[in-house]
Amino acid sequence: MAESAVALLLKQLSTFLLTQSARLQGGLEREMQFIRDELGSMRAFLRDAELKEDDVSELKEWVSQVREVAYDTQDVLDEFIMRFARTCPDGFYGRVHNFYSSINNIRARHRISSKIESIKCRVIDICERHNRYRSDYGLSERGSYSADVEDVVSRFRGNALLLEETELVGIAEPKRKLISQLLDNSSNLKVVSVVGMGGIGKTTLVKRVYEDANVKRQFQLHAWLTISQTFHMTVVLKDLIQQLHNEIKESVPQEVESMDGDKLRAFVKDFLQEKKFSYIIVLDDLWRLESWEAIKYAFPEVNRGSCILITTRITGTASGCCIKSNGYVYKMQFLSSEESWTLFCRKIFGNKCCPPHLEDVSRGILDKCKGLPLAIVSIGGVLALKDKSKPEEWDMILHNLGGELEGIGKLERVKKILLLSYNDLPWFLKSSLLYMSIYPEDWNISVRFLIQRWIAEGFILQRKGMTIVEVANGYLNELINRCLIQVKELDHDGSIIYCNIHDILREIILTKSREQNLVTVAANGDYIRLPDNIRRLAIHRFIENHHEYNRFRHLRSLVMFKNKNLLIDSSLFKLFIGGSKLLNVLDLEGAELKSIPEEVFKLFHLKYLSLAHTKVEIIPQSIGKLQNLEFLNLLDTHVVELPVGILRLRKLRELLVYHHGDCSNNYVVRGFKAPREIGRLLSLHVLYSVDADNEETVREIRNLTQLRELSITKLRREDGKELCSSLGKLTSLREFLVYSTKEDEILDLQHPISPTPRALQLLSLTGQLEKVPQWLSSLQGLTIINLFGSGLREDPLESLQDLPNLVKIILNKAYEGEQLCFKVGGFQNLKQLDLTRLQQLKWVRVEKDALPCLQCLFMADCKQVNELPWGIQNLNKLQFLGFYNIGNELVTKLKDKGSEEYQKVVKIPKIVIANWIDGKWDEHFLQGDKAFHKL
Template sequence: MAYASVQMFMDKLNQLINCNDNPLINIHSIIHARPQFQILYEELGSMIKTLFIDQHHDLQKLSDLKKRFIYAAEEAEYNVDLFLSGVHIRNNGHFPTSEDFKRSLNLDDVMTSFKSVQVEFINLNKKIDSSPRPKITVNQSAPAPISFSRNSLRSKKLQDEIFVALDQDAELIIKRLVEYRKKVDVVSIVGMGGIGKTTLATKVFNDAYVKYHFDVIAWVTVSQTYDKRAVLTQILGSNHARLDLEKASDWQLHELVHRHLIDQRYLIVIDDIWHKETWDNLKSLFPSRNNGSRILLTSRITEVAKHASSDGFIHHLRYLNKDESWQLLCQKVFQGNECPDWSIKPGMRIVERCHGLPLAVVVMAGILAKHSWSEKFWVEIADRVDSYIVGDQNGCVEILALSYNHLPLHLRECFLYLGGFPEDYKFQVKRLIWLWVAEGFIQQTGNQSLEDIAEGYLMDLIDRNLVILDRWKSNGAVKACKVHDLVRELCLKKAKEERFILTVEHPMLSPRFYDVITPSYKPTVRVFMDTEYIPVFPCPSTQNLRSLFFGHFRLYNDSIARYFRFFVLLRVLDLQTRVSDEFPKGMELLVHLRYLRICNSSKKFPSSICSLWNLQTLIYFSSVNARVVIPRNISDMVNLRHLCSYFPFTRANVKIPFFLQSIEKPMNLQVISNVELGDGVDDFQKCFPYIKELTCTTYSNEQNDFKSLTYLEKLDLTCLGKRKIAITFPTTLKRLTIRYCDLPWSDMSIIQSLPNIQVLKLGRISFSGTRWNTAEHVFPQLKFLRLEGLDIELWEAYSRSFPCLKHLEVIRCYKLEEIPLEIGDIPTLELIKINECKQCVVESVRRIQEGQRDLGNYDLKINVI
């Protein structure tokens, strides 16, 4: 449990104390325990204020006290949760034989632990206050030193060995370095550890023309522990200054560097910079005489490169393709000699497992080069590439692990969590964020939502090149991401070492599975099942599980239901790939669930599921084309923020699985996806006052008034029933998709008036009429426009109507004659995509592209399907 999890525990206690209108909480036994909840809540708040907020002593003793407090808080939550589970089990008529379900709540031991920590903290403060305080000089600009175990010679040797076909990258960097720009310019090379940043910088540094162009060149290695004096001596030493550098003061060294560079055109390579503060401290060393001097940075962290120069050039180093990886492997193993024919097939398998990371290829080449060459040996190596790379403690893993060691504490749990998912897994960003929140990894700060904070955590991991972008949303946000397989292996290795997660391939055959989930002390345990076998769980010891993900076997209703009584503390349950005929019985016992993803063919949503009052996210995949009616008491889920339903495969004109006819009281939902709303849900403001994203089908014949939804940013609306309906939208709307609304084109002024709209998707029969004239319509923020399945024949558009448009899609508009020529004059336009339209539309797009090329614009891309 981390500090963020303590916050989430306190939120739960607050609800147990103060939520008077929830029948799921107002059970006699829970009401009777409220005084203890209140005392515990106040004690946790006091301890947090004492240990995490009021004090500023960065001492090992204080760190130990924090760990003890977290341990005690975890024990408190464990006891409270077992008590709540026992109450709800008995309230639902279930009487398990296990004695682990507490009939009464006793927190005496926990309170004793808290008191012990408080007393030791008071004594620690007294000791500090009575001690003489030494005079401390603090460098405000430099980050605090971080100690890391590192064999620098081994790491440097591996980096130096990486040589690949970087000619194009080097040419691009050199061109930027020597181009005619007078001011001091910063050029950055960014990428994950082991991808070849230092190698590329070395190639540029040693280029003959670069040496000719610059009067002074110097190489500085910063690394994670910044030492300004070392940087100064490296600059002077690399230029053979005849000085006694050891006896000079820092100020004298600074002056010497400044004098040495002031009248010269210089190139300074700053390799492996980790902190923005480091750059802020370094930049004063480099004088500017507007003579074309340059700084070349390498970093794993994109944010550092952006900070160094807001208008500088950042080169993101790519992974090697398969041919380049094979070329590198042959170069290192055979040293220029021809490779044997037998080596090609296993060799290609080896480089495939390196996934384009040069450092991994070099590690494998070193293993292959040290042994006699034989096909049998190469085949054996190809079967165990990951274990060799991850086991290379002095090389590849060590370099990759630096990024993990450098992570701030609030990011480590989020990062380790990624290791539990399969290789090449593509994370849907929205779902990953919901999981992080449900697990309690996200720390509340200010007025930001937990989801927004979690998105910031993810972007931080992306900036650190530990997570890879995979797909973008139409508004430019990240839609999907992934991790490099070697990073995943490192992540999984660290996670298992810390007992943070456990992956199980053969649970019936793995004694370690039983050992990990049955320790003497009951920690948060997350188990990822990836097996074709039906698991046999050791009962009742699995009750300490907090997260459970199932893999590739078909799970029937009774296969999992019989274990629910032993999973009572689960927070996360993912049954998405499992298909059963109905909702598993007994799921209502899992009252601590925060995240549930389930797939089945049931046509009935049991009302008992609505007793899961802790649930934040409910994702339902229907395996049949059938509508599932949601009971009106779903509003008892007072913490439900995300309600989503999907079919496993996209099919045209299918019914949306969830149907919500009416609800009993307002809900705290933020996201509703693929839900049909009945006549009992016509007042959106009353039903969903905090909704941010709404994807729904409505049958209401009344006016669809969304204007009062002051938090709504995304609306995907399908209107069925009476046509020619009236719709109003809130000014907060950023993304809008409509279909079957049959609006006149004159109503486009309603959308045009929305000041924040960035994405507009007009689907089938969203508007009726053969002519759309945008002369009077200006979309000041619109970046993405899609026209799909419209009966439009003539589209009159002007560049001034879409001043920020980047992406235009026209799909299955079979009657449309052409794309207006003026569209090509939009200065921000990057892509026009045409799919299943007349040939004359395709020809008009080609004319637009040719016209732009005649004007020197080669950035506009055309994609015709």
């Protein structure tokens, strides 16, 4: 993290010196350049020092000092910008402001110069020790690998390979799948990759496959190579040559010892071709695709069905190794709750059951393991040594797992193995991962808000030709690729809505983040434990007895969680906000706020402000002071209008101001009344939801040409033509939602749009339609269409059936006809179909080759439907069928297992039939031949 802190500072310093040189005095500029140059010269050695710091206390202290001096320099830069770079008013008031400011600026410049001089002295001292430590501790420019960590990993991997078959749980099915891939009688070389998080059991699984009797018989030659992060091609190839010669009981030729990499590759290839044996070679713990590229040419591509079996933590490496080969990627899954419990009890109690008095605490501990075999086995080993008559000792493990991971022993091994993935990250990803320690345990992390926080914190580097959000999404995808983040929910376009982190990994990065002073988490209400200089504070529980402003003078981020009843009083604001003027992120979601304290508008550097789910009603004109604000979230507040001052926020990228209303009739969304000239917010990418109750607002929207997502409320019929005209200017628009001003208002969208928004992926129209807009059929990129309350008299499917990328359709009170027909060959990629409140609908027909990919069919409040959709038996990929409040006649038929209707759907894995009774759903679940009732 010191490397990350320094790298980010160097970037900021370069920009600062370029943009602020006119405001810098000569001496101050030279000192800034000196700091930049000295820290730059140390950066190359920081990665190596950070890997060794846990073993050498002097290095740990030195790395800490480098990190703190980087943080302090960043504070000084931001203080200078806040003081000297902010814009001043024009005219008479501007001259008065400048007069008084000039007096204050003399004092401020002197104070900042003193701070820079102090930092320079600290940097000189750090540099002197850096030069000494380079020779004392063998620091290198490239960074090396900790031998101690490699030894721990090697010993654990050795222990994993010695596990008895009886100790393994959940391995039978993965083993069967892999063996079937290996023994498929293919004549070509096959590459099989096994990928998953560290500690998930990749090596153990592959070893069981490698040693299987059938596999042994299939392949005449066998070799197991451990690659690891310290990959050296010549060492690996010589090891391979030795193992291959051992297999045929011959000695290795002497000339092999003096061969370079190219000759070694050629030697292996010639050997495998000449012997004409089939072979299986395991490359265990492969980190780099480049490592595979370096040695893959040693393996003949056609050789009697031979196989390369790879384990890796990185998805991209796994798939990359399988390109241009008869490849297969197997992604390891976490153990199920039943498998986890079996392994846990087997490790601790042997063949005995868990004692009743320990079951609750045991399941609590097991829940933190989240199906990770390494964690279960290691924690089980710790608990096996505890007194089983003293559940309080087990409670200590449950409530202090982070502390246990810091100890020496079995759980320290878990930490070191999982930290391999962290240590392997490039510097610009380390801070992004550690920042995720702000989230509470088991929190479903909103990717939209996470990315905006990353950006506001300055963790994301600009790249040419990409937006900052696109770069941030790349960071997220890379962390997922490295199995450090799990995906929880995907959007219609495959983008990620929610993600999370495994509990054990979260405990590790929480500790690492605290050590690096990146994030402080207040989770127990205990103020005394907070460090002296807090830079980012995440409050999971309210901090009591708050005082001492100096603790918060470096505060950059304040985020609150689980504080729905938290009253933010004036003293707390004075503490957090009055104590620091450098906040970048302020998230008070769910706090009991009715108004925004004035201190907020003094936060010049604020980029991210969330007041979602508060009771705030008024946004004052002073919002315009936040000239660096990029993200404003007022979701589900009482705000209905924004002031003219909002137009001064020229850097604003996302503006979320909407409230979810009652969805019992139409899905109601309340937006906000926009100030005139809202089109001046030219940086906006996301705008939810602006009231379009006048022609001027609709016309202004056309100026927001960078919009990716747009939601419009209160659209009147007479504004339809103007809206269509504006849409033609929004060529980057990907999501568009529009709501009519009232339920019976016509959405007049028949007017041409030129050019058609070809990037549009999601379209949601709430309001009456006389017919489906003609331009809709030309939206070739559209993936989701939602029609709410459209009241169409003509079948809308004809306009939609040829859209090639459509995956989801929702028709809610959208059609008044009796029949819907999915015609021959239509909707080739549709996966989900929701038909709701189609009161006149009686029949649904699915013709030949229509809906071939449909997985989910949901029908609700279609009470005249008394027959199954015609052709439903041909929907071979259907996984879910839901009937809520449909005709009683059809319900009766489906509940009769002997009926023709039941036989048509019996192969669908999940069928739900429900009726709304006494204020709740009375549901019947049918799954194959089994049925059970759930109320």
